[in-house]
Amino acid sequence: MTGRRPTIIDVAQKAGVSKSTVSLVLRNSPAVRAETRDEVRKAMAELGYVYNRAAATLRGSGAGLIGLVINDLRNPFFTEFAISVQMALTDKGFATVLANTDEDTRLQAQVIAAMIEHGVSAIIVSPAYGADDGGFDAISRAGIPALQVLRQADRSAPAFPFMAPDYPAGGRIATRHLLEGRPNRVAFIGGLEGRGVTLERNSGYHEVLAQAGMAPLVLPGRASRAFGREAARLLTRAHPEVDAALCFNDLVAMGLVAGCAEIGRAVGAGGLRVVGFDDIEECGQIWPPLSSVSCDIAGFGAAAASTMLAWLIDGTVPPPKRLSPVEMRVRASSAIGQPERNDAR
Structure with missing residues (x-):
């Protein structure tokens, strides 16, 4: 890391948590467990990371915001899922920004890029199918947690864990x-x-x-x-x-x-x-x-929200694939x- 200042991503990698978890620690969020907070602060000290609060304020408007990207909200199945996720996240104090991609991977990439630009802490995506990456590369570069649900377009687990009914x-x-x-x-x-x-x-x-x-x-x-x-x-x-x-x-x-x-x-x-x-x-x-x-679907949506929050707050990375009973x-x-x-x- 010689020649440059350590970044929040460096801290996240050293502490073994997500970038968003480090952000929550920096904001003194009570949602982070004490053990996780200690690990993050230890990593900061070892790396010599200095928190620029003024810069963080400018880019932190998306704090506590989770992106929810759905392939087809015209289908009641996906609508019921989106509602259950949103309600579960709201109950834990997180806001949701929702996008419908209409089964178009290019549109999916656009909305994911916009969500990242606006500072979402994590993304839950029911992906469209297509030949291009649909925004998953952008998620990787941003270093935020992303959970695939209901359908699996990108199979590069465990980078993008997958949850679905069996x-x-x-x-x-x-x-x-x-x-x-x-x-x-x-x-x-x-x-x-x-x-x-x-x-x-x-x-x-x-x-x-x-x-x-x-x-x-x-x-x-x-x-x-x-x-x-x-x-x-x-x-x-x-x-x-x-x-x-x-x-x-x-x-x-x-x-x-x-x-x-x-x-x-x-x-x-x-x-x-x-x-x-x-x-x-x-x-x-x-x-x-x-x-x-x-x-x-209501129970599955609540479970997806809970899984994402555990990943985001506690650094508990989901397994590559998890199936729920039917x-x-x-x-x-x-x-x-x-x-x-x-x-x-």
């Missing part, structure tokens, strides 16, 4: 549930080909069907109601043997249910049995009520007998 387990329990009705054939509907989240959600489906000796049928497509409605006609016309369907998400499943109503096909017992994925609030409000794989919520769209129950994983 999608493969969800596919398994949903497919087993559909097989309980002794169907002729079970289809998996929706999800764009090649995307990690699609592969994760239908991997359990493929696994269980292989064990049962049943051939899979995958109809890929956009994760939208519109595609689900189209799929209802396609199934009836080209695959009349299909009498059970696991959908990539609840939007596809709701579209499938609506499409069946349009063409006069029954859904549920005696008709096409349908299961969605995510268990958004609307699942219990449509007719027939939609069975779905519940990801406990469960099957059975309603009339797929029920054989009693329509309301929870099936353990």
Whole structure:
């Protein structure tokens, strides 16, 4: 470090904490544990770091601010997640700046750069998929904690740890549930080909069907109601043997249910049995009520916020990958007998 003054990043590296944790120590934040504070101050002393309070005041308007970057806020699943994170962070005295990237990695890079420029302490990102880095390089250069949630675009863990519901387990329990009705054939509907989240959600489906000796049928497509409605006609016309369907998400499943109503096909017992994925609030409000794989999105959002705060304040780096449990919520769209129950994983 000869020839230049030590920086806050140097202190963070020596103390084994994040840059944001050092900032909190410099501001005498009571949120930092005494042991962590002592380690940071020891590192400062050994490096000869001198705190420039005037400069810090100029750049510190983002203190206590956490960026939340979401790939598609039009989808109620992601909206429910964002709300749960924001409420959990607010409860701990942190503010949230929220951005929707509309599945565009270039826009994602722009909003991440803007958040860093405005001094966010950390970033939680549900990333868009794309060929470019989507702003992860900028996060690395800034030296702030960043947590990937729900989907994993950058797999360079442990730099960007990943949290998500256990999608493969969800596919398994949903497919087993559909097989309980002794169907002729079970289809998996929706999800764009090649995307990690699609592969994760239908991997359990493929696994269980292989064990049962049943051939899979995958109809890929956009994760939208519109595609689900189209799929209802396609199934009836080209695959009349299909009498059970696991959908990539609840939007596809709701579209499938609506499409069946349009063409006069029954859904549920005696008709096409349908299961969605995510268990958004609307699942219990449509007719027939939609069975779905519940990801406990409110609980997951609170856990993501707690994980980030532990990293930011205490320097507790999350594991490279953490999956949360899921469960099957059975309603009339797929029920054989009693329509309301929870099936353990």
